[in-house]
Amino acid sequence: MSTDDESFHPLGDEWEDELETMLDDTEYDSDLGMEMAQDAMRVTKGELSEAEFHEKHHEAVMEEFGEDERPTKEAYEAAQEEAKGTASRMLDAFDGDGGETRRETMKKMGVGAAAVGMGAFSSTRDGPMESLSAEGGHSETTEHSDTQWGMTIDLERCDGCLTCMTACTQENDLDAGVNWMYVMAWEDELHEGHEEGTDTGVYSSDFNMGSDFNMLVRPCQHCTDAPCEKVCPTTARHTRDKDGLVLTDYDVCIGCRYCQVACPYGVNYFQWDEPHTDYEDIPKAKDRDVDSPDEITHAQYEHGERWVDSRAPRGVMSKCTMCPSMQDGQQGDEKVGTSACETACPPNAIQFGNVKDEKSDPYQHREHPSKSRAVIRLSSEHTDSSGIPSPETIDGTLSSDDDIESALEKFENLDKETLSIMKAVELVSDRTEPGDEENNSILRKEQEVVAAVDAFEQYVDLETDAAITQLQLGDGSERQARFRIQQYTGKPNSFKLLEDVGTNPNVTYLGEQPGPEAEQVEGPTKYEDVGLVDKRQDLLDEETVGGIDGVSL
Template sequence: MSADDESFHPLGSEWEGQMEEMLEDTEYDTDLGMEMAKDAMAVTKGDLSEAEFHEKYHDDVMAEFGEDERPTQEAYEEAKAVEEGTFSRMLEKFDGDGEEDRRNVMKKMGAGAAFLGLGAWATVDEPDADPEPSIAAAQEEDDDDGLQWGMTIDLERCDGCLSCVTACADENQLDSGVNWMYVLEFDDPDNEEGTESSLARAAGPAANRLVRPCQHCTDAPCEKVCPTTARHTRDYDGLVLTDYDVCIGCRYCQVACPYGVNYFQWDEPSVSTDDIADHYEEMGMGDHMTDDRGRWVDSRAPRGVMSKCTMCPTRQDEHMGADFRGTTACMDACPPDAIQFGNVNDDLSDPTKYRRNPSRGRTLSALSMPSPDTLEEDLGDADADLESVLEATEELDEETLALMLAVEMTGEHMGEAPEDEQSMIAEYEQEVLDALEVLEDHGLDLEDEEFLAELDLDGGESDAQIVLERFAGAPSSSYQLLEDIGTNPNIQYLGNEPGPRAEQREPTGTGASYEQISYTTVSGEDIDLADNRKDVLDEGTVGWTGGSL
């Protein structure tokens, strides 16, 4: 997990060597792919400008990709029609003589034209132009936060059940060895102490785990090296996606990714596109392959194409219905609610609320509260004092009541949810509000100082926070993976930060590293996993196949 000093790649020299060997098995220039990946990361670090990057690789990319005439007119027309994503942002910078001229340029330049982008045209047409800033640097100057899908992942709540892995594969029909979500376990001699809280103790000792989907970086190196703009960022929500119809499988994105999240589809997928379409139609849902722009960016990739975690764009476009917007398959499936998905730029979204006060988020997830109807029925003719209320119902005890009040006292936007987006936390908050309203209607004075003192809450919000942390603990750290290299990932992690001496555990049959092993989950279920699709095909390994349409 620590980078090798002699390697440009954050995952170290061994990984870099594997990537080089992988490129040597393709029809494309290995040295070019390695050098472009190295310099793409230099751009994100601020050591190289976007314009310098494009100028440096102008001739090599044209020589390698410019004459195969992909994606040419069809891909250009599609990108221009929707006017969204990397391709359209690039075309807006071209100083041509009108629409027809731009079409002719794209015809002539072929696949390599897409890569050239604004950097190359600035070099050719404006040799004295100032260097273009990186995408992330440009966005830092923009006051409009806009919509940006992302996650907060509480690693101290992950129990290693792999529900997120199986749910992702089921929804996207991934073949064995094609994994978009990993749950990695590691040993870290610098971080061996667990959290001390009643919630943590009830869950048992926690392992050092890292949940690793695609980070959907604001300044993604994988996007910079793509010669066809198949790898691109959706303008309206920041998702980093792959257009399967445009990808030529050069695998340069796989080398340039600092996180190791890209996969190549070696053979024909086990499930056909017709079967995927029929499956979701039978469920009364819409298209689970193409997004609102009409680009094929979701579900498993076809043969010879790259894929990775998508953060479920067709859900976000409401193809599965409005109730699925603001959700992902992995988030829905996570039993301890360790994954929070939503608009990371919105103060009311789940990832923002959870990140702002993790102890509160953990408490909301773990609370088992009585329904308002049950509570109202149980209270009946009970007196309006704490002792009488607690004696009248088995559904409520002193700790639960204290936690409910602590949640309310620390909730600046209690019960509020983002517009047009699902919010699990807001639903939990509303349950708390509804239960407290029943208690108030019964006559219990929730603001009485003596009453609050009995629950250790008479000190107000500060005491409330202590109550929450005593129950749920507080994460030992908050960080983004490789945040120092400037990719600006849109996943925030809580707890279990790998130290410089951390090492991934070797597969033992009960670890979460997938290399042709059978993983036994906390529920006792065996899941056959494979790490590499090519190994599955070469060795004829019979393993877990994800979904079952």
């Protein structure tokens, strides 16, 4: 390991020490796990090539595990030449033919996964990591795929209700304390936390649709260049070529926990004891809009050949999966391009979809945040029966004799500010058709706003000097329209967590980024208030672990 006093892990010395202690309590080589984690991050930063990384640790991995199923040096070199990513391969390791299974032979000891310090997620560079050449060892797993599932999360819409965490727990049948995502409130020297009895917070405009707390939502980032995948000796942790999801094959994972050490974000979890939900009781696809439950097979639940979804069995690593059963159509075509956390989020803070698709919600929200915020807010607060009337309703209500004032009087819930923002959206819209792809609701809603404005202008001219003045749109230019929208929604910062590590995370955030000295504080909703537990280890410390004979995990 490094002889420097400085920690190699982005989450700091304390986290690194905790991880090393955790490895010391397993049957596996702690030094090897720490060294591989450090070198895996050197690979993502371009300081070490994939081939060099494999060659450096191959003999030690073979000695420790009796196998090294990581792609070989030759495979890496071929992949670099052909610009291909690591292939997701089905293994025949641990086939269970005779002898002990890997779960029967492994020690299941370690420390619980806690919420990490906030300061680790601050930016330490002026900008994103530059693209690295194949020579530097940085290859994109999904370079030839048109799909990369990911998210854009608007932290200033997050109200800290923890509904996303609850939905994730229910969708994946997770035990209490096995949290695949965290919602955290924080404060630092530049951003004060919420004070009781005040309305101060992070907001500088009237957008304030979230809480008065600084928030961070932390699922797995599903990195394009994931260090956790590089250290896995069995390729249980793998990236799917077709859609970039970083998943764990539960049948192949040996629970060595090296992936937990190599993850810069602290999002991996070890299944300590037998899950509370038996395998046979997992809802699977049979309870989700399937006509013939008896026809649903084990293989279908495991998405072909690998078991990568829902809660993990005992002694296995797990983390946020971004709902592969939905992305694979196991829950119906309407669920493709959605996730449990996104669907459940009351303030629409999470936009999930194909981040490579320019028409997708996460792409639109990332690239046009103020406009997308306005569209989301208008659509969330207004329906055909309230604020945004349909073109048909407008045609049946207005006449050529109307002006702005008389027209607004004819719609119960349509006011001047709403009409102003609708017109501003129309002015900045390039009228891109949403198409038929999944998760393009922002463009569809934008199209509805534009259509309503077009219908309104058949009766009331909204581009006269008088109308522009009434709607507070400056000189009526696109620039002034953008400024009006920003008055309404704010102009959020955009960032990715630990971007300097070079992992290419596929989650983008809008809002305030925690600084180097940020600390987690109590949020607006307590875990116990919604039936959640912060850390699994807290439960295990209070309960008998193992059987009545005292056998440890």
